[in-house]
Amino acid sequence: IENVSQAVIYMKDVSGEYLPTDEFFLNAVSCGTFELIKPAIATETFGGWWKIDGIPLFTTTVNTAQEISIPNLIGQDFITSSESRSPVPFSNTMDDVHALSLITDPTRGGRLGHLSYYDKQGLPNLSELWFIRAPTSFTDVSNKDDTFKMWVNTIRGGVAPISVFDPASLGLPFTYLNNTHRIFDLWSGYIDISFTNFDNLGNPYVPQENEVIMDNITGATATVAYLQEQLLTARVFVKDRTGTFSFGFNNSAT
Known part of the structure; x- marks a missing residue:
């Protein structure tokens, strides 16, 4: 059951042929x-x-x-009678969506992208790295250089017109993603910044990689892991977060 008005039905013992x-x-x-x-x-x-x-x-x-x-x-896992081990950890990005009652926002729990971007001069800043947002049930037990297997949905479903998001548009095809990968690093998330404070020459104060930033409202801190700087904005990926950052002005927080 996907919602109150539709369902996915698995069939067996089919007699005849269904139309599309x-x-x-x-x-x-x-x-x-x-x-x-x-x-x-x-x-x-x-x-x-x-x-x-x-x-x-x-x-x-x-x-x-x-x-x-x-x-x-x-x-989640299949352990034969001849094996003696714990089940392999399994996480689904929809777990957090369900736990937070965000059924109408199913992509909140999972995000996929690469770190290449166009800088403030409009020039490409290329990176070989890409990222996924994963549930804490996965990230809390994972470490840098660990290997893991992932699977991005390839089966159609949802409200018509029914389609599947193709990550090949990001340069990340299914054949590459649905495989075994190594963790380059574990980050806490990202913060979108709109520059409002400038020096006497009109240059914004931009946090740099490995610097520690702080939320003056909550006192939360984090280390800058990667920076995507634009002319008047920046997206700052952070790690080693302590405390809880506020949602910020861009998300209507006061």
């Missing part, structure tokens, strides 16, 4: 329109997914207003 889009019925009652998402070659699209029969029926709370009974689950 049509209306389907249950006991002669219309359930609504559908769009067929089933791939032509399921083993290639769903490689690595397991279907397990025999799991007892259980109930899961979708939200405060709705409960459904489902016989399905997502396997």
